Amino acid sequence: MRYFPHGKNSIKQMLEDIGVNNIEELFEAIPDSNKRKTEIDFKPKSENELMEYFKNLSEENRYPSYKRFLGAGAYEHLIPEVVNYISGKGEFVTPYTPYQPEVAQGTLQATFEYQTMIANLTGMEFSNASLYDGATAAAEGILLAWRVTRKNRFLIAGSIHPEYLQTIQTYVKNLGIIIETIDWDEEGRVSKGDFEQKYNENVGGILIQSPNFFGIIEDYSWIKEKIGENKTLLITAVAEALSLGILKPPSFYGADVVVGEAQSLGLYPSYGGPTLGFITTSNKKFLWELPGRIVGETVDADGNTGYVLTLSTREQHIRRERATSNICSNQAWCIIRASVFLSVYGKQGLKELAYQNIQKANYAKEQMKKRDIKIKFDAPVFNEFVIEVEDAEKVYNSLLEKKIICGIPLKWFFPEDTKSILITVTEVVSKEDIDLLIKELEEIK
Amino acid sequence: MIKKREQIVFKYSEEGKKGYSLPPLDVEKKSYIPENLLKDENKGMPEISELEVVRHFTALSHMNYSVDEGFYPLGSCTMKYNPKINEKISSFDNFLMAHPYLPYSLVQGNLKLMKTLEDRLKDLTGFDYFTLFPSAGAHGELAGMMMIRKRLELDGNSRKIVLIPDSAHGTNPASSHFAGYAVKEIPSGEKGYLEAETVKEYLNEDVAALMMTNPNTLGVYEKDIKEIAELLHKNGSYLYMDGANFNALMGYVKPAEIGVDVLHLNLHKTFSTPHGGGGPGAGPVGVVEKFRDVLPVPVIRKKDGVYYTDFNIPRSIGKIRSFYGNFGVLIKALVYIMELGAEGLKKATEFAVLNANYIREKLKDTYELPYNTKTLHEVVFSENSFKKFGVKTVDLAKRILDYGFHPPTVYFPLIVHGALMIEPTETESKTTLDDFIDVMKKIHKEAEENPELLKEAPHYTPVKRLNEVLAAKKPKLKYKEEE
CATH class of the missing domain: 3.90.1150.10 (Aspartate Aminotransferase, domain 1)
Known part of the structure; x- marks a missing residue:
């Protein structure tokens, strides 16, 4: 088996050093009553057989x-070929989350550059280092607004991606959060009439998507005006991140938080995943409420610039059930692709x-x-x-x-x-x- | 010559530089969009040539340590070799270019692939159903706990509490919280595993479930698990198993057979898909029959020889993300499973356990083992043997970097003071392990003789020890030109 580098001698010697006669003895800690009762039987395949099997399987996609x-x-x-070339480097593919920043400056700096570019494209100051996808990013956006405003009623445009809406509903339903949708008007835009009927100061956040699910570019400064001084966050979802390359950014319309999907920026459709969810904001007060990893700039012991994971007391490994999100592994490698894509374009x-x-x-x-x-x-x-x-x-x-x-x-x-x-x-x-x-x-x- | 530092990408930027080529527009240019919807320019975006981009990222890549480069014994993370054929196959055009909304008839290959992966995971774990769509372990936990809640709700009472041992990953309590539960932490016992007697004390009618990792984060097999499952079931509660450490059990234990109701696996740990610097992963969830009707939508089915996805599951917890999860990751895991076969996967587990026990044996006289209980795929040492020299676990970890290895997981699990958690995985040779063992012993000696050497470490990395306190105190999360 080519992935196991043990020769016969090594195994013998290791067992001897440990003081057992065979490998099975190492599993004595597992009670017999716990050991598997039924067979597992599927044969191994060689590299060549695998290539053929999967080639054929892929060709069943007609x-x-x-x-x-x-x-x-x-x-x-x-997608420029250089995106594939760079993201394919083992140095970007095979490291873990950068817990030891001194040997992970590559991933960290590239992520910092990504955060800068996605923040700039959305017109915001702060970005995290990815979420799973646009749908869960939208859900995390609602949860952020829920924590910040302590209100539990939210209005969501019925014209957002239906899968985003469904995902939000899954995420909030056990938390006492109420979601109401706003209709679209005959032009396909968020309906002002319906908004006015449903909106009041008890609403913690309004989520709209632009371009919306029907492709329409929303012109939504009026929403921010209606919110006025109320403590209601305006969250904009962007499902087609490339649109940010030419359309006015969500910041122009007064968005407090931007969430979305950046698959367009360097990832193939790949049957819907991996994807690249993002969340950005300009509000410094929300920084400590952001979900997921965040990379920040700092200095090393010699005063040289370097990058680290930061604001980690928000996160599950430290704050456990009081964390801002349960997210741990995210979509880090997709960031490398987006960084290269954004750098060359x-x-x-x-x-x-x-x-x-x-x-x-x-x-x-x-x-x-x-x-x-x-x-x-x-x-x-x-x-x-x-x-x-x-x-x-x-x-x-x-x-x-x-x-x-x-x-x-x-x-x-x-x-x-x-x-x-x-x-x-x-x-x-x-x-x-x-x-x-x-x-x-x-x-x- | 390898650069130790690389300037920020924006510094290469100059007006008029170009790193892309686009085909000419083949339709007549018109102004379709009102000017007020368009922006003037892409402020803060660079203009760079392709070669500069290549050099920039190549320089960055040199500053990363990776599994391809060397030993990466991060406990709980299962940093095994990431086979190259996985990458090749997952990048076949017909997989990559498939749109998630193609009609089923045209993506039978993808659907069959996912169904086959489900079947193999069922073989390995004994569960009746799998959903492949959670994007990471924590996402699987969330989906799993939501399923438990939904099941209980349908049966009349969603209950209030989830019990979690103090040795658990932080994601367990966080996921339970977002499924709407209060978390009750329970002590994992002097022997390093959760005893059935302890669980008894905490059981009451409010307990929805117990989440446990097996083997747990000390690498200890939870030998009371079967009894605990029985206690839970008698109480009307469920057993969730965090399968992050399933690399210790393949071919030995099928969790569904010992009373586990819901389990997630980490394909990016046990099944060799790369970590990519922190994802994308995949956290499929297996469930027993009882949870059939609450699985997230969609469910992949086959009818009259044709695969399709079924969205019509009225009691489902709903959709947990867009599309079909991190499909590209699923491909890699299936390639790996098929390459090894059932016997090979069992061997992987055996060598993982052999390697971990070898390290334990060789280091146990130098470093302190907080628990004497036998361990499987990983081993945890405490700070007690070097603390007396004024050296902290973090110092030791940074010194390991100087010797060209990645340090173990540090300060986790929380129940061990200054923990050093070592998981070598099965793909490391005895030679590598011996080198690492030597380094660990040498550093221990350095701690005693020259503690400053450790406190100032690392000395040979691209940057010296980074100031994490400053980063959090004055968050600087984006580059600004004027600075």
Whole structure:
């Protein structure tokens, strides 16, 4: 077995030194009544057999020959090869959490740089060092607001990613937190009317997503105005982090906390994971309430700059049941990918990449409109939008037969909505494919 | 030449530098978005060429210690070798580019892979069901405790308290808290394991569950576990097992057979997926039949030869995150399990226990063993043998860095003063272990003869000992240009 470096002699010698006759003796501490009663029987495979087995298995995924217009929280973007090269280095792949900072400056500094960039993109001052994903980040955002405001009623836009909403509900239901959703208006934006009906000073936080689940860019300064002097936090969720490369940051709208998913910044869709959840804020008072790891700058004994995990008295390993979160392992390696991605694209590249998304998606939207394909919401969108057809599932299935995955029928999340399809167009989709989709849609809508 | 220091990435930045190439836009440019929604520029983002980025991160990589570089005996973390074929296979295009909302018919490979992993984990642990979606051990704990709560709730009373031994990982009480429970800490006993008699004293109608790690954080097998499970069940409570240390049990114990109701595994520990500097991991949760209808959604099923995910589970605790967990991590764990086979995994456990006991034997006359009880995959020493020289555990740990090894876990478990927790794993050779043992003895001698050497350590790392107090006192969490 190639992962066990013991020769016969070593084993014999070690057993002798320990003073036992065989390895089984070392397991005498386990009572016989506890030892396994049933067999475990599956055979080992060689490297070559494994490669073949998994190659075949991966080829049972028959989607590559299909044209795809998919997003909704997981996006395909152009990832420079240098991201794979650097994140593949064993020095980044195989260390543990940087508990010994003197030999982990690589991970720590890269994380500090990531924190800087994600904070800057969201317009905030402080970022943590990742959460599992956008959905759990949204839940942690609500929990933070719950601790800070000591209020237990929260308003959440019904137009956030449905899986985020579901996850939040799972996270809060045993804690006495009440969640109410706010409707969207006919343009797909957070409904002012519904907000006004539901909001009062007893609300601890308002969570909205922009671009929202329907792709619409929210213009939500009015929410902060309505909150006024009340102790209610405005939390913005960003499920498509690339949008931050061109859209006004959540800070512009007065967000107190930003949560979201940064998979777009250097991670492949990978069937939905690993992902990269983030949380940022500008409020110094919230620092000690943030969940997860945080990297801070400091100096070493010689006065040289260095980086460490910090503010750890918030965390479970010290504060146990009074910790701000139970999170321990997070998504650290994904940060390396995001750091490289953000470094190479940088100031201009992010804008250009985001711009291409706007152009392509809106081209598709405009062309469809011209061909009388009904656009459900007409507000400005980033890289996805919703169309309405007679029978969404039927359209989806007939296009599937033509090897086109036209998007996501919203029925999957909103069972009563049988007409809508969420279509995503990122920079990886060619004009030719967009035109093909339009042509096919026009024929069967 | 290896750099000891690397400037912050932003210092490479200069207006007009470019590190990317994009294809030309193939649609006509138009202004679709009102100006007031767009920002002027990406403030605080760098502009750097590709080579500079490569050099920057390469320099950073040199400042990291890793399993690829050397011995990493962090107790409780199971820093075993991360096989390279795992990385290769998990990066097959057809896995990487799969979107989570593809129709089932087009991702049968992914679904089959997950179902197969579930089956193998069931084989190893004896549980009836697994959910693979928790993203880390603590996430698994949370999902597991939520399932226990939901089960109890459905049966009429969610109860109030979770019992947790004082030797437990901090995530256990934190996860219980976020599942809505109060935590009652119970003493783990003089012999280093939780005695059934102790549990009896704490049981009452408010107890929802007991969370225990087995082997526990001292490396001691919880030999009363079966009896404890019976006591709990008689009381209408459940037994949650933290499977962080399952590397000590593969092929020997199936937790479901000894009365464990819910268990999480750490694929990034026992099943060789890399830690990546702190994740992504995966913390699948196994449950017995009783919990079938409260599993998180979705559940992977097979019907008429086709795999699909079932979201229609009315009593489910709900969704615990987006999509299907850290799928890329799941691939790596299955590759590992299939490479070793059932016998190989048992061997892994045996060598892990052999290695830990070898270190224990060789160091027990130099360092103090706080408990004399036999241990399995890890061993914990206390500070008592070197404290008298004015040296702290942290000093000793920093000195280990000077010798090119990663130190053990320190100051944990909390029940051992100045703990040094050593878990060598099965993938280390006798030669490596001997080198480490020599270093540990040598440092102990240094502690006695020249304690300053330890107190000022490390001496040879890229940076000297870092001021963690300052970092927390004046938090500086982001780079600012003007500074």
